[in-house]
Amino acid sequence: MNLFELVGMAMRTILSKPMRTLLTMLGVIIGVASVVTLVSIGQGTTAQIEKQYEKLGTNLLIVNLLGNGRATQLDYDQLMELEILPEIDSMAPTVTKGNSNVKYERTKEAFNLVGTNDRFFWIMKTELDSGRILSPGDNEFRNPVAVLGSEVATTLFGNIDPVGQDVNIDGVVFTVIGKLKPKGSSMGGVNIDSSVLVPLESARRTFRLGSIRTTYIEAPDVKDLAAAQNTVSQFLTYQFKSSNGFRIQNQDELMNARKEASSSLTNQLISVALISLLVGGIGIMNIMLVTVSERTREIGIRKSIGAQRRHILMQFLTEATVISGLGGLLGLLLGIGVSLAWPHFNPKQPTELSLSFGLYAFLFSVLVGVIFGLYPANKASRLKPIDALRFD
Template sequence: MGIFQSIKMALKSIKSNKLRSALTMLGMIIGVSSVIILVSIAQGSAANVTSQINQLGTNLLTINTFGSDLALTEDKIKELSKLNGVKAVSPVVSGRVNVKQGRTSSQVTLTGTNAEYSTVRDTKVSNGRFITDLDLEYRQKIAVIGSDTASTFFGTENPVGQYLQIDGTSFKVVGVLVSKGSSMGQSGDNVVIVPLSTGQRLVKSTTINQVYLQGQSEDQMDFVMNEVEMALASMYPNKSDSYSVTNQQDLMDTMSSVTNTMTMMLGGIASISLLVGGIGIMNIMLVSVSERTKEIGIRKAIGAKRRDVLLQFLIEAVVLSGVGGLIGILTGVGLGKLVSSILSLTVSFTPSVMVLSFLFSLAVGVVFGVFPANKASKLNPIQALRYE
């Protein structure tokens, strides 16, 4: 008997017991859809975290020193900017300031920095301009504000050219930043950026303890980090515990490792339901063998070989798991999109996950279908024909 005839007979048997077949496939549907939903949510979360880290800037090193005696002076910052592989350097002072415009007042994060900040931190301006070197040199009272800050104080008006009171001092708004959303738990849109020299006055400190450094290319970042660490070691001998150099790529690698582990764990948990579905298939197939003992005896009596009977029941198990797997994929994608819209989660569907979950469901059908199929194929035709 050919393979197509075996498939035809398997489908006919499934159709003759629609409710039982549907309940049997339910385990596979739940299993496959669970794998797709959970893994897709995990992958979406990983992509979201990666996007947030990328918003910090590209090819980024962050240098932090601790204490006023380890402040990064202008000479030391210039020395760092001349290292091989360094593209740009941006010193930063930060703090919280009271901002007022008309009757509206609020506390906003202040960042004092230089013109290179927009390149180093991948910060773009949607309206107006960013800080220039002349602004730093002449200590201009100008400000570039985040999109949230702009909407808070100016609503739908164009903020460029208007004034804000920052800690009681009037600042002219010269630019509005493109929205970056939240990054690592902090809003990148509720900010005011001013020239470094002006920012030092506002935070009442000339101490610079943080510098962002951008490398020429991603391939050189390990080399650049080594250069920076060597330079800092010579600047601050025997004080390695008083400063740190953080590589953005290391942070991304750590987060990727964590999210990959979470994805595998969630996928493994969801796969358990596939195994439970496989046990359901085996139970139903054993019942089917018992019900069709006479049919098997007749088929063997008229010349059907053991291989034909084995193949028929094995195909029936695989068809049950395969159809359940296909329905599970459609259910998983549909429920995943529903969860994404209701809970505002990032869900990332990948074809590889869908294919693997479907193949796994087929493998479960084969593994759990072998025993009932083997039992059916070994039936003695005479005893099968006498079976009541």
């Protein structure tokens, strides 16, 4: 009996009880569909991360201070003096205050407050939608002015241009001087779209935010990045008398960290999906055992007219493999459909299909059918013809 005959016989048996077959395949369908969908979401997230970091360039450093107290404080003027060095192009020290209550008329919402200087907008490659960005004078004279991220402006003002309007930030009135276009990325813990940006000194004095904790540094070119990182490290080590009070990250390190976190989460979810495939395999084995019990007389008749043990073994093993293979194929199609539809329901989460992972998931589902079909097939092949024919 050749392979085509075995597959044809298996298909006739499967189609004779379509509902039972579909329920048997359900675990395999869900498992394969989950793997395909999760991998596409994970790869879409990775591609999104790479795209976001490309927008910011590869010549960026982020300095975070780790300690507290005067021994780990930085002076704004001291930091800005580093801009005279050839390996450093721009510096943007920042202070942040999360969940600040920002109010306009009767609309009030919590957003991030970021105190910084004019260089921050250049380093972050932001684009103005209207108005202007912060100026050196705003920081020097501690002007109560603010630039709104796109999400903040939309929440408070809708389609109205906010420039010239006054907003209340934790009880203090600031005049809006600019609105930014959507950036669509987060960098170093700052989501610009959902932030209100004010002069650094205004934020520190008005809201008592204390010392500078994070500084963004841009080198003139990617080839200057190592020199800039070394210079900043030496400066901070000299200031703090230790190299333990700060952490310097470059663009590649930040991107790789986010990729690893995304990949780790995706792998964990894929492991759960593969477990559902194994559960589906157990379901196939159970149904095949029931099938062997139901078709005991058929097995006895076939053996009595000359069918050998290997023929019976291959018949039931092929049937289990076809069930799992069809389930894998349906799961693959379902996973592709969900992956393509996902961005329409969640525009912020792109997907990127991986046909290779889809193929691996399908082949794994076929392997599951082979493994879990072996025991029922072996049991059927070991039945003695005389005992099988007596079975009622």
